[in-house]
Amino acid sequence: MHAQQVTIQNASGFHIRPAQLFSEKAVLFQSTILIKPEGTTTVADAKSILNLMTLGLDKGSVITIEAEGSDEVEAVQQLSELVLSGFGEN
Amino acid sequence: MTDTKSTSEKRIVGLGVSEGIRIGKAFVYHPVKLEQIAESKAELPEHELVRLERAKSLCIEELNVLVEHAKQTLGEEKAAILKGQVSFLNDPAFYPPMQKLIQNEQWSAETAVLRTVKQVAGLFESMASEYMRERAADVRDVGSRLMTLLVGHQGARLTDINEEVILIADDLTPSDTVQLNKQYVLGFVTRIGGKTSHTAILAGSLGIAAVLGVGPAIETIQHGDELIIDGSTGECVLQADEATKCLFAERMAREQAEQESLKAYSSLSAVTKDGFSVEIAANIGTPQETAGLLDKGAEGVGLYRTEFLFMSAADMPSEDMQFQAYRGAAEAMQGRPVIIRTLDIGGDKELPYLALPEEMNPFLGYRAIRLCLDRRELFLAQLRAIIRASAYGQVKIMFPMISGMEEWRAAKALYEEARQQLIAEGVKIGESIEVGIMIEIPSAALLADRLAKEVDFFSIGTNDLVQYTVAVDRMNEKVAYLYDYFHPSVLRLIKLVIDASNKHGKWTGMCGSMAGDPLAAPLLVGLGLHEWSMSTSAIQRIKQTITGLERSSCEQLAERLLELDTPAEIRAGLTAFLQQN
Numbered sequence: 001m002h003a004q005q006v007t008i009q010n011a012s013g014f015h016i017r018p019a020q021l022f023s024e025k026a027v028l029f030q031s032t033i034l035i036k037p038e039g040t041t042t043v044a045d046a047k048s049i050l051n052l053m054t055l056g057l058d059k060g061s062v063i064t065i066e067a068e069g070s071d072e073v074e075a076v077q078q079l080s081e082l083v084l085s086g087f088g089e090n
Numbered sequence: 091m092t093d094t095k096s097t098s099e100k101r102i103v104g105l106g107v108s109e110g111i112r113i114g115k116a117f118v119y120h121p122v123k124l125e126q127i128a129e130s131k132a133e134l135p136e137h138e139l140v141r142l143e144r145a146k147s148l149c150i151e152e153l154n155v156l157v158e159h160a161k162q163t164l165g166e167e168k169a170a171i172l173k174g175q176v177s178f179l180n181d182p183a184f185y186p187p188m189q190k191l192i193q194n195e196q197w198s199a200e201t202a203v204l205r206t207v208k209q210v211a212g213l214f215e216s217m218a219s220e221y222m223r224e225r226a227a228d229v230r231d232v233g234s235r236l237m238t239l240l241v242g243h244q245g246a247r248l249t250d251i252n253e254e255v256i257l258i259a260d261d262l263t264p265s266d267t268v269q270l271n272k273q274y275v276l277g278f279v280t281r282i283g284g285k286t287s288h289t290a291i292l293a294g295s296l297g298i299a300a301v302l303g304v305g306p307a308i309e310t311i312q313h314g315d316e317l318i319i320d321g322s323t324g325e326c327v328l329q330a331d332e333a334t335k336c337l338f339a340e341r342m343a344r345e346q347a348e349q350e351s352l353k354a355y356s357s358l359s360a361v362t363k364d365g366f367s368v369e370i371a372a373n374i375g376t377p378q379e380t381a382g383l384l385d386k387g388a389e390g391v392g393l394y395r396t397e398f399l400f401m402s403a404a405d406m407p408s409e410d411m412q413f414q415a416y417r418g419a420a421e422a423m424q425g426r427p428v429i430i431r432t433l434d435i436g437g438d439k440e441l442p443y444l445a446l447p448e449e450m451n452p453f454l455g456y457r458a459i460r461l462c463l464d465r466r467e468l469f470l471a472q473l474r475a476i477i478r479a480s481a482y483g484q485v486k487i488m489f490p491m492i493s494g495m496e497e498w499r500a501a502k503a504l505y506e507e508a509r510q511q512l513i514a515e516g517v518k519i520g521e522s523i524e525v526g527i528m529i530e531i532p533s534a535a536l537l538a539d540r541l542a543k544e545v546d547f548f549s550i551g552t553n554d555l556v557q558y559t560v561a562v563d564r565m566n567e568k569v570a571y572l573y574d575y576f577h578p579s580v581l582r583l584i585k586l587v588i589d590a591s592n593k594h595g596k597w598t599g600m601c602g603s604m605a606g607d608p609l610a611a612p613l614l615v616g617l618g619l620h621e622w623s624m625s626t627s628a629i630q631r632i633k634q635t636i637t638g639l640e641r642s643s644c645e646q647l648a649e650r651l652l653e654l655d656t657p658a659e660i661r662a663g664l665t666a667f668l669q670q671n
Contacts, residue, residue: 012443015221016174017405023177049174050183050229054213056222058445089406 002072005038005064009086013058018087019049025082031069033079038062046079098329102307104279106324107290109627110299111342112276113335117255118313119248119266122238124207124230130198138192142199145239146185150176152235170403175232184210200240207233221442251275256319258311262289272296277319279326281308293321294627301326352630356387360622360633362615366641370633371427371623373601377418379626387630390427392549392623393488393601394419396472397435405443406468412475420483427484429549429599429623430476431528432469432501434458434490453557458491463500473508480520488549492527492534498541528601530554535583538590548591549623552602556580575604576657576664581613585652588617599623608635609664612671615639616648638671 010018026033026046033046037055044051046065057063063083067075132138153176160169178184184206191202207229214226248270251257256277259266275298283289283302293300299321311317311328318327318338327334361367371392372383376399380391399407399415407415420428435441436457449455462469479485489501505525512519526547529535535555538548552575557564559580562572574580584600591598599621604610606624608631614622615636624632647667651660 011445012221012405015405015443016225017170020174020177023181045182048181048183049177050181050210050213053222053225054210054217056217056219058219 001066001068002076003064003066004076004080005062006080006083008057008059008061008063009084010089011059012089013061014052014055016049016053018089019052021087022052022079022082023047023049025079026075029067029069029071029075031067031072031075033065033067033075036064036066038064099331099334100310100328102279102304102310102326102328104301104304104324104326105284106300106320106322107284107302108278108293108298108300109322109345110277110297111318111320111338111345112256112299113316113318113338113342114254114256114276116258116279116311116313116315116317117251118311119257119259121266122234122241124204124234124237127200127204127237127241129201129204131201132192132196132198135192135196138197138199138202139189141240142188142192142202145199145236146179148239149232149236150179152239153179171228174228175235178229178232179236200237203233203236203240219442224442256317258308258313260308262292272298277321278302279304279308279311279317279319281305294625297627352634355630355633355637356385358387358633358637359389360636362636362639362641362644364640364642366615368615368619368636369427369599369621370629370636371429371599371621372626372629373623374419377415377422380419380422383422383626384424384426386626387633388626390429390484390621390623391419391423392427392429392599392605392621394428394430396431396433400433400435400441409471409475412472413478416476416479416485417482420479420485423483425484427486429486429488429526429601430479431488431490432459432472432476433462436461453563459489459497459501460491463497463504466504469501469504470508470511473505474512477505477509477512477519477523478517480523481518483520485520486524486526486547488526488528488547490528490551491530491554492541493531494533494537495540495544498527498544502544529583529587529598530558530602532559532583535587538587539593542590542594542596545596547597547599547621548587549599549601549621550584550587552580552584552600552604555583555602559583574657575602575607575610576660578652578654578656578660581652581660584614584619585617585648588619591620592618597621606632608632609661609668611635612639612644612664612667613648613651613660615641616644616646616651635668640671643671 035044035046037057042055044055065076065079153172157169157172160172188202188206191197191205192199211226211229214222214229217223248266251271251274254274254276256279257275258279260281261283262280277299278289278293280289280302281304290300290302299319301319301321301324315328318330359367360370369389370387371390372388373393374380374391375395399412416430436446436452436455440446476485476487487505492498502525524546526545526549528551529548530551534541556573556575560572560577562569564570564573588598597620600619601623605622606628611632622632651663654660654663
């Protein structure tokens with residue numbers, strides 16, 4: 001299992017477009033990938049747009065990206081980078 | 091409301107939002123509603139799984155066709171919303187739970203869809219952000235699409251329309267209108283909706299007669315009924331008796347004769363009897379509205395409201411997406427001017443993804459150019475998109491809500507920066523782009539003599555200019571009586587602006603509703619207004635009015651009217667003048 005904590009950078013959080021980008025990337029990995037927002041017991045499937053959107057995250061929210069599988073390290077690294085890039089928003 | 095006469099004739103009254111009398115067959119569109127489906131158990135779960143799978147793949151197929159169709163007719167942003175629905179169908183939190191409900195609890199496929207949609211939509215509804223709450227509608231939309239396919243084609247489908255009909259519906263969503271074969275639709279009658287609804291705007295731009303908001307009385311209209319509707323009075327008549335039919339046929343003939351006589355003006359230039367020539371342009375909100383503009387007599391686009399592009403998208407439209415829209419409008423107008431107004435958001439127009447805080451006085455607050463100058467990246471992206479589109483037509487840029495010289499200079503500097511960036515990148519751009527400002531704040535009108543030295547043109551937005559000059563909120567019914575563009579103070583400001591532009595060899599246009607009012611025409615000719623931009627439906631009538639005028643007598647009239655004390659006296663003066671001429 002591999003995990004990393006990141007902070008949401010973009011203003012709109014997981015609106016449709018960022019959620020779509022994120023889940024589309026997550027689907028590319030074989031690993032099971034979970035998103036755990038800090039301070040809650042909620043767990044979301046990184047491959048589900050609906051899960052991601054209904055987390056209600058916005059700028060400044062801290063999440064843990066947790067992956068388990070053959071490509072877990074790469075998955076966590078690439079998804080973290082995507083979050084930190086702010087999904088191309090300004 | 092319904093009242094029955096001595097015969098079986100029935101009348102329904104709603105809001106007339108798009109004029110025209112139409113007689114035709116009712117086409118009742120009733121998509122399957124989720125809440126109408128009763129829960130049921132499955133006899134053969136295996137069978138239900140197959141049905142669900144079939145409905146899902148049909149649904150994806152249907153959506154993919156709609157996405158392509160939407161890209162061409164409604165633009166990228168509408169297409170993106172439909173694309174979002176495809177990803178919902180493929181989502182692990184949407185489809186697999188439906189399968190589980192069938193497999194583990196033996197529910198029917200319909201019930202599985204119903205329960206899952208309710209549960210997911212409920213999640214969105216409980217969220218704090220308004221944007222997310224609104225996404226519940228997207229989930230329901232895809233849910234009822236799936237349900238319609240599951241229960242089979244019970245009701246009439248929009249794609250089935252293949253003869254002239256009057257379309258009857260509770261409401262029409264943007265995804266409904268993508269499927270419409272618009273050439274066959276004579277009119278719309280809907281249960282809900284007002285003057286600014288999506289359906290009203292669509293009807294206006296396509297010239298489809300429309301009566302909206304008729305309420306529960308809509309249920310008295312049956313599929314296939316013969317129906318008469320009047321889009322100006324809001325009347326709908328069912329099972330009309332002979333006398334009524336004659337009456338409407340006469341009204342329709344009169345209306346058509348008038349339209350015919352006005353049609354002649356679409357190909358004429360707006361020139362007064364003594365040779366003063368003005369430019370007549372149209373206001374648009376989407377590039378699609380340019381269709382048919384030239385036929386209706388528009389000589390350009392005087393106001394392209396770019397905010398609709400931003401308001402109809404779920405996220406900030408990218409520079410490329412904007413470029414496609416602006417380029418589309420520029421190309422459609424075939425070298426005639428297209429004035430693109432930069433983002434006028436804030437006030438009553440919100441963008442969910444910008445998450446603007448609520449304000450005490452939104453109309454005096456953080457909006458339009460104020461917001462754009464603060465959000466440089468957003469503004470630069472829009473300016474770059476507009477400048478890129480200038481390679482494909484005669485594009486002009488206009489900044490909204492300019493209150494003084496600093497804002498103009500700051501906006502112009504950003505325009506220059508965007509232009510230099512594109513030149514450095516070797517991107518193809520137009521040779522010369524006129525850059526002007528809206529005059530809608532009195533402080534800018536009073537400063538017009540200074541501003542005229544630097545801007546290429548002014549465009550007077552009378553709607554806001556009246557609101558800010560008379561300090562009246564026109565949405566507030568209690569004070570709406572004060573809202574009048576014939577207020578002498580407003581007229582003085584208009585004169586000041588036109589005179590200032592003429593003095594410096596620039597020009598002034600007008601894109602508020604005053605420009606489309608035939609009663610105002612003699613006054614505006616008298617003041618020397620150069621460019622008039624209005625809703626497409628007003629163009630022919632304004633051309634008719636202007637060609638009947640003489641500039642010299644209009645000038646004398648304007649001088650006399652500016653000496654009057656009240657809007658009522660000015661209106662009376664104009665009415666008398668038009669009757670004599």
